[in-house]
Amino acid sequence: MTNERTPKILIVGAGGIGGLAFDLIVPALEKVQQKCSITIMDGDTVEESNLGHQRFSQADIGEFKTNALVAKFTSLSHVHCTSNTDNLRTEEQLHDYDYIIIGVDRPHPRRLVHATSVPWIDLRSTGDGHVYFTNDSDPALVAMMTPDHEPASCQIAGAIDAGNIQFGYVNAAAAAATWLMGRLREQPPLRERMSSIMFGELKFPEVKA
Secondary structure, three states, X not given: OOOOOOOEEEEXXXXXXXXXXXXXXXXXXXXXXXXXXXXXXXXXXOOHHHEOOEOOOXXXXXXXXXXXXXXXXXXXXXXXXXXXXXXXOOHHHHOOOOEEEEOOOOHHHHHHHHOOOXXXXXXXXXXXXXXXXXXXXXXXXXXXXXXXXXXXXXOOXXXXXXXXXXXXXXXXXXXXXXXXXHHHOOOOOOOOEEEEOOOEEOOOOOOOO
């Protein structure tokens, strides 16, 4: 008799999308008694500007985001949580994972994930909109929709100062949790999606041959 491998899950990014995805996924997997390990990777520390749309409190300011998130789940029976305070920079950092969720909007780490052979979901959000792709998406569509760009936040520039926090990142995080729970249960995979809370489903542009 052989032992089944305990799934190893990596969440890249501990901000709006990644932090909320982690907070959704961990208790859900613990409830269904799914033995697994989850690593959340991010080199950022908590800042005042993160409060209000990320999973932190005033007491967390100055702490590594991943440490603050993992500290909430230290005594679980089925899910083992690990904090990794590095940023994703090399392909070697992705070795030995079975599922990868990427919630950082920076081109280089996203492309490292896209090049892996394991199942992944890549999520982005701006304002009230969100978009995601998976390893099952058309590579040409993924390439077209993920050009080089400067790092971006899930909040539109100036929105927080103006009191206009928006919640597209919540839908993105929920999609990540839905995707992972489905993969672990061998359900049909999610298809790529782009939508806005205000305007509903949005169409992807046509992929040029």
